[in-house]
Amino acid sequence: MQAFRFEALSLPPEAQAMRKKVRAFLQDERSHNRFAAHRSSWSTFDAEFSRRAAAAGFVGMTWPKQYGGGEYSNLERFVVTEEMLAAGAPAGAHWIADRQSGPQILKHGSERARATILPKIAAGECYFGIGMSEPDSGSDLAAVRTKATRVDGGWTINGSKIWTSNAHRVHYLIVLARTSPLDQDRHAGLTQFIVATDSKGIQIRPILNMAGGHEFNEVFFKDVFVPDDMVMGQPGEGWKHVTGELAFERAGPDRFMSDIRLLVSLIDKVGAEPSERQAIAVGRCVAHFSALRRMSASIAGLLERGERPITEAALVKDVGTAFEREIPEMVRSLVPSESSLDDEDEFSQALAHVLLHAPSFTLRGGTPEILRGMIARGLGLR
Ligand SMILES: Cc1cc2nc3c(=O)[nH]c(=O)nc-3n(C[C@H](O)[C@H](O)[C@H](O)COP(=O)(O)OP(=O)(O)OC[C@H]3O[C@@H](n4cnc5c(N)ncnc54)[C@H](O)[C@@H]3O)c2cc1C
Incomplete structure (x- = not known):
């Protein structure tokens, strides 16, 4: 039987120094009454806050400087994440891009995707959503039916997604789509695409949550063109990327x-x-x-x-x-x-x-x- 690995870890001095830095930033935000801590969380969308947090160096922290990052460690980033949450900071605009879309692009994106998108995320100006769930495939993600078909210079996407948080206010979605038919291996033939939300053929419809708020959406794709250099990795690698991404998302x-x-x-x-x-x-x-x-x-x-x-x-x-x-x-x-x-x-x-x-x-x-x-x-x- 395999075992869990939860090794004891003490935060290094640079992470403790980062804690002081982020606390000072958050204290300044509070002193200007810039957010309501008791009603905010990591899903509260506030683009102005994200821009200021990015200017202070708290977005894209672990990425190479070449792409706008700060080349800090995951532990320094960990400290910033917990301080933002402890303060009740409205960090929802940049959260998904910083937590998982950016790292995915860094690892699997084309050079054009890395060079054009990552610096904007790190500047707190470019936001992402996750296009995984579909009406009949939430838990059973490998059953996605949204389809991407090869065309000259790229792919066209047809299908729909559901529960897509912030689709109505982000710049891109990372969409999981089927690129070859469902055969015996359900996990093969899936690919992730970086899709601009202002692409022709996308329709976004709100779904209100229990609090009456508009956070998630239905997203419909009709012949949406995605160029080859906005494909993540090689076609067919989608399942591997999604499962790797969830380690960032879940922990x-x-x-x-x-x-x-x-x-x-x-x-x-x-x-x-x-x-x-x-x-x-x-x-x-x-x-x-x-x-x-x-x-x-x-x-x-x-x-x-x-x-x-x-x-x-x-x-x-x-x-x-x-x-x-x-x-x-x-x-x-x-x-x-x-x-x-x-x-x-x-x-x-x-x-x-x-x-x-x-x-x-x-x-x-x-x-x-x-x-x-x-x-x-x-x-x-x-
Ligand atoms: C606030 C919020 C934000 C979200 N944002 C996004 C987003 O941005 N992007 C995105 O892609 N998705 C998003 N989701 C969707 C979320 O990932 C799905 O709701 C979740 O994966 C469950 O899928 P489902 O709703 O289709 O439920 P189902 O898969 O239909 O599951 C229904 C119930 O059946 C159980 N069940 C299903 N299969 C099994 C099984 N094999 N064995 C035992 N029990 C099973 C489930 O545990 C659940 O209790 C969001 C959801 C919420 C609530």
Whole structure:
């Protein structure tokens, strides 16, 4: 049986120095009242914030300077990610491009894609969305039916995607499409394409979430042309790229800190003299949080060494998002309140915001059942 690798890791001095730098930046943002921490998270889209964060060096941190990056380590990036989340910074505009699309382009994109797109992402001016899920293939991603057909100089894409976060405000989607027929190997014949959202033939329709907000969409492709140099890697490599990408997507602090501000406000609310029940619940939660943090930092260390910790990343995502979902329930049981988004009180607003978004935490990026299947396979149990 294979084993998990969660080695102990202490952050190097340069990561500690980076923490000071990002805290100073966030403090400056707060002192100008530039965001509402109690209602923001990594999915809150604010292009102005992203531009300022990029100007301060916090986007594309690990990429080569040649492409606008900062050549920092994954551990320095890890520290910036957790500080952004801890502060409740509205980092959603650049989040996906910085976390996974940019690294994918760096690894598998053509030289033109790297040279034209990466510096714009690193400047906080170019945003990405993920075009994987389809109406009949979310968990079963290998069943995608969106099709790309070879034409002179590139490909044309036909089909549709669903739940595409921010499709209406990003510049590009990375679209997973079938480039050769479904034969016995379902994973062969899939390819990823970098598709500009202003391409002719794309139609984007909103889907409102439970909070009434417009975050995700349906996206329709009708004969959308994509040039050859916007193909990721070689045709047919899509499945390999997608599974590698999910290691970046699943293991970061964004998988257990989406509602960390609510936990912080709970600690403020129960004050210096909590009841025994409150102290036990908060203590358990904080212990759980620090174990997750250690696991996630350890994965950042493995990524730094060039490894692909796919099983470990699936575990962090499964346990981390279950933790995120538990927080609002725990808060409700400790501090009974009728929360409302319209309330003046920040605690009530924060709780209402999280209650309306928490059900999605375990769905986005892969459901628990799928993750557990992957973990069992990774451990050689299935
Ligand atoms: C807020 C949010 C943002 C999202 N953003 C994006 C995005 O930007 N881009 C994108 O491509 N997708 C996005 N998604 C889609 C997300 O990845 C899918 O919702 C998720 O993968 C599940 O797919 P599905 O909704 O089709 O559910 P289904 O696959 O139909 O699953 C339904 C239920 O059946 C269970 N199930 C399915 N198959 C199995 C199995 N083999 N064994 C056991 N149980 C199973 C699932 O666990 C789930 O509980 C987003 C989703 C949310 C909620």
